[in-house]
Amino acid sequence: MQIQVKLFAMLQEALGETVTVEVPATPSAEEIKGAVSQIAPNLKQMIQTSRLAVNQEFTTNAPIQLQSTDEVALIPPVSGG
Amino acid sequence: MYYLNIGDSPINVDALYQKLKDPQYGGIVTFVGTVRQWTGDIETKYIDYSAYHPMAEKQLEKLAAPIEAKGARVVIAHRTGHLELTDEAVFVGVAAAHRGDAFRWCEYLIDTLKQEVPIWKKETDTDAVRWGD
Numbered sequence: 001m002q003i004q005v006k007l008f009a010m011l012q013e014a015l016g017e018t019v020t021v022e023v024p025a026t027p028s029a030e031e032i033k034g035a036v037s038q039i040a041p042n043l044k045q046m047i048q049t050s051r052l053a054v055n056q057e058f059t060t061n062a063p064i065q066l067q068s069t070d071e072v073a074l075i076p077p078v079s080g081g
Numbered sequence: 082m083y084y085l086n087i088g089d090s091p092i093n094v095d096a097l098y099q100k101l102k103d104p105q106y107g108g109i110v111t112f113v114g115t116v117r118q119w120t121g122d123i124e125t126k127y128i129d130y131s132a133y134h135p136m137a138e139k140q141l142e143k144l145a146a147p148i149e150a151k152g153a154r155v156v157i158a159h160r161t162g163h164l165e166l167t168d169e170a171v172f173v174g175v176a177a178a179h180r181g182d183a184f185r186w187c188e189y190l191i192d193t194l195k196q197e198v199p200i201w202k203k204e205t206d207t208d209a210v211r212w213g214d
Binding site: 006008009056057058075080 | 114130131132133135136137139159170171191194195196197198199200201202203212213
């Protein structure tokens with residue numbers, strides 16, 4: 001399935017606010033990160049250290065039952081405070 | 082009830098402190114994070130903060146709610162946008178019946194905020210632009 005992934009911080013600066021990637025049905029977070037890494041191999045390390053959020057909740061490693069309306073986001077290491 | 086805010090307006094420390102005052106509390110601990118000039122040999126000129134709204138607010142609620150459930154009051158504000166040296170970036174305040182809980186929960190909140198809340202800093206230093214710490 002095709003999904004849009006929201007990006008933030010340095011990933012947003014490099015790739016824009018969202019990227020569209022093709023992922024398997026019920027993908028894992030790793031599979032989604034892998035699909036984004038294919039678009040931007042030079043950012044692979046940053047993408048790998050990012051966390052995935054679906055509908056604004058951090059995900060676990062379990063397969064994700066994605067609906068087309070779900071909001072998927074890559075969260076680079078945070079640095080507030 | 083907790084007060085949480087993430088936005089571009091300057092942080093008004095006095096106004097946030099006033100929200101913590103209440104006859105049921107005997108101890109108020111506040112932490113204010115400001116923009117520092119020097120980190121070792123690196124000189125910072127200014128910092129731009131951005132956030133993932135409203136996930137960042139939701140994450141703050143998850144931090145504040147369990148502490149409020151213990152009877153304390155939580156006030157957290159994080160500024161986004163462009164900040165100059167000495168500007169307040171974050172305010173974390175806890176009011177509790179006694180100082181021990183207030184100290185402990187204030188430290189817990191700022192430490193956890195730095196791990197779990199999707200806010201990012203883009204630091205413009207004299208030698209380079211750096212994301213994160």
